[in-house]
Amino acid sequence: MRIPLAYIARNLWARRLTTTLTAAGLALVVFVFATVLMLDEGLRTTLVTTGEYDNVMVIRRSAESEVQSGIDRAQAAIVASHPAIAPGPDGQAMLSKETVVLISLNKRGSDKPSNVVIRGVSQRGLTLRPQVRLVAGRMFRPGASEIIAGASIARRFSGAGIGEKLRFGQREWTVVGLFDAGNSGFDSEIWGDADQLMQAFRRNGFSSMVLRLGGAAGFDAFKRAIESDPRLTLEAKREQTFYSDQSKALSTFISILGLTLSIIFSIGATIGAAITMYASVANRTAEIGTLRALGYQRRNILAAFLAESMLLALAGGAAGLLFASFMQFLSFSTTNFQSFSELAFGFKLNGAIVVKTLLFSLLMGVVGGFLPALRAARMRIVDALRAA
Incomplete structure (x- = not known):
């Protein structure tokens, strides 16, 4: 017997302030993660589209x-x-x-x-x-x-x-x-x-x-x-390949920097989500005991609290992705590491980035919610009802 998803969502709505604050922290992390991916995609697209596949470039070896x-x-x-x-x-x-x-x-x-x-x-x-x-x-x-x-x-x-x-x-x-x-x-x-x-x-x-x-x-x-x-003493390359190679050094730097920031921020956001879920478990001891008394098994309780954490993370992820999407309307410039000249570019959002970003937010929800969900599932019926 599964706990209905609507019941899980209503629990989040019942704690609107806590849910909003936690989702905002997750949204900030997702915003950083998404903008880094969009930056990398924008730079790569800018440099790759510089060259024509049918053109050949000849340069010094x-x-x-x-x-x-x-x-x-x-x-x-x-x-x-x-x-x-x-x-x-x-x-x-x-x-x-x-x-x-x-x-x-x-x-x-x-x-x-x-x-x-x-x-x-x-x-x-x-x-x-x-x-x-x-x-x-x-x-x-x-x-x-x-x-x-x-x-x-x-x-x-x-x-x-x-x-x-x-x-x-x-x-x-x-x-x-x-x-x-x-x-x-x-x-x-x-x-x-x-x-x-x-x-x-x-x-x-x-x-x-x-x-x-x-x-x-x-x-x-x-x-x-x-x-x-x-x-x-020359070599020939397809023009598109030549300019694509130009983006590798800059993309590597951006990816490392972005990954580092995302990991640091995600640790804080995940801890915040875990604290929120631990508080939820502590405040809902009687509810957990009642659900167990009604016949819901431990794995149902585990799945319900884990789903709650994932819904919270998904809400934060969607908000962060929405704000990141507005970056597409801005243009920036950076230094091309190969030529040391200024390069103008724009952030680019595509379907792959949307999927990666939402999966990243769900991962934070799973990591942050697993231990609180496990604690809720391990509660004994008698102890939970007595604590109420």
Whole structure:
């Protein structure tokens, strides 16, 4: 004979103040846990969506970022002449030779500087990234000191708005357009003509090459050809894989920090839930004795109090998850550990995070409620009724 769930829920409602306070503590822990997962997912999504799966990125062998990479013009010419590269509508190779440098810009409304990525691209650079689209102004002209800025950069940094000017590389550059990159990492970059940026920064080579292979060409064959060529010291990766790898160091740090905080907070919340359930058992001795006298077995009492603790935790978990969901409407920035540049991102909530968060809250309920439930189940009928 099972104790009805409605009866268990009414017991929680009868102690509304205690239930609310305990649920609030659990909600705080769940909020921290959920936001950490959302932060990790948001960063991972931002960096993964930066790259296109069909694009191939060529960088210097063993370089972990484009800032660390270097491709001289002779090697770039060898790669550009590879027959596997797909031709564009005009017959020219679908290839962008790119240079990446870091500059320091001041944020709007403050003198606090931060590193920003300046990316020099070839004419095919925008075509190879369909997620990047101009939303205001126009494209920069090849051979001119003109740049276009990501929407995130334009909002946060002085001089990066359309029509404004930035000075770097001993030149003054005019922002002639703004682009939106679909919440990818490119939103945190400024783009210009690769040749002009190389001249301004006195670069003799490129940082990377982005290309697209022909339909019949295989990535593995192209990769082997590039990496086995004795004239080259380069390696080829899918662009999406390259940017996904960029997120690993930052995701690991966030996961460790978030897990540590969640464990510390969850211990306190679990103790709070246990105290609440112990108090419930102490105040309901006569009720427990009556239930046992009515024929409910020890395992029914154990299950009822454990279910009560889990319902309490689930209520706190739902509240914490609800508050965490509002984080999706905020945007933040952090430092990309690979390039040491500022990276804008947003928190992202998905079904997997919802399931993990609710399971985490239920786990706290089970851990916090098991010993009090066990104590209630072990009470003898006579002793419980006598204590009443």
